Amino acid sequence: MAKYRMGQNQGALEDAKHALELDPMSAFAWSSRGMAESGLGQYKEASISFEQALEINNKSPSIWLNKGMALQNARDNQGALDAYEQVLSLDPNNTMAWVYKVMALRNLGRGEEAVRITDRELKYDPASITLLMRKAYALYSLNRFDEALLIYNRILDLSPANFDALLYKASTQMSLGDYLGAIKTYNQVLQFDGNNTEALQYQALAYYRLDQYEPSLALNDRLIAQDPKSSLAWSNRGYCLVKLGRIQDAIKSFDKALELNPRNYNAMSGRLIAIRAVWPHYR
Structure with missing residues (x-):
């Protein structure tokens, strides 16, 4: 919805309510209502709207993901975790769902569980880029930066042009205080995308700290x-x-x-x- 994208969440909410008056069985309208409510900070109401959308279409990874984020913002981390599990059952390679799942586990005091999950899965597929990325992010979220960096390097040995791995590696180097290393890694990112805002912003910060x-x-x-x-x-x-x-x-x-x-x-x-x-x- 245009108004939602423009940040006019109240107007977007009114539009969604009007659309639901015309068609109460529209998953899109319920989902749009949930997005607008999230934008207004009404996270419990948003989660209810997303649940209504899922009663109509429970095979949508994006609706499950948005429900999870709304629940997480409402501090219902277990409910959020359940929603992210649904996303991953429908779309096993959904990076955002894994990232938010790790956050939910960490908030529940179960951050190490994410590392154990990926360790088990890597036994069967040790060269899986997806699984290695997941483990590295789980380690990063636990502030185990040295271990995360080793895995990002391994990923880049397997896939030198992996853009996401380069960005996460640079971020990990920043967290370790290795600003020269981060600058070099961000240079590699900029070779692929010369206008990448994140790379330019954090490379500027690295130079400043040096x-x-x-x-x-x-x-x-x-x-x-x-x-x-x-x-x-x-x-x-x-x-x-x-x-x-x-x-x-x-x-x-x-x-x-x-x-x-x-x-x-x-x-x-x-x-x-x-x-x-x-x-x-x-x-």
Whole structure:
């Protein structure tokens, strides 16, 4: 629904209710209602709407997935886990369902269970990229970054052009504080997708943490060229400029970030840092 995609969740909800008055047996309308309710933070109501949709069409992985996410947001992790299991029974390669399943297990205090599940399955298919990716993500979610990195490297030995593995490997290197390694891995990502926002954003962060502010600034400028309305990129640009001593330019960047998103607290803090660099007693 166009209104939902535009973030106009209340309007989308009204549209869905109207559609259901015309056709109460429309799984699409019930699902659309659930999406709008989720967008409004009405997660219990959303889960009920998705359940109504599933009574009409219980073979839809996407509806099961959305129900699971609504239940998880409503802090019903067991219900969410059951929904993700349904997704995986219908679509065994559904990456998102596995990711959210791991989150639900972790929230239930059963995070290690995800590792054991993949270990059992890998005994029968040790070269399965899907299973290796699942185990690596489960380890990552448990903060076992060294072990996760070993598996991402194994995946890339088997499938050097695996885009998702490259992204997750770089993220794992960031978590380990291996910023140089992450920069190299993000370069590989950018060889496949030169405008990948995640790679550009985190590569900029890696350079920043290495005190290499010029390349970090250049990457944030590149992100802004791609999306001039990115409050995050404008804010991060401001921090680079502060470190480079370009205080007035930094304040302008933070102002732009706050114009785009008045609730960007990172930009608020950065602007205060920049002002105090000029007027130390400013409060």
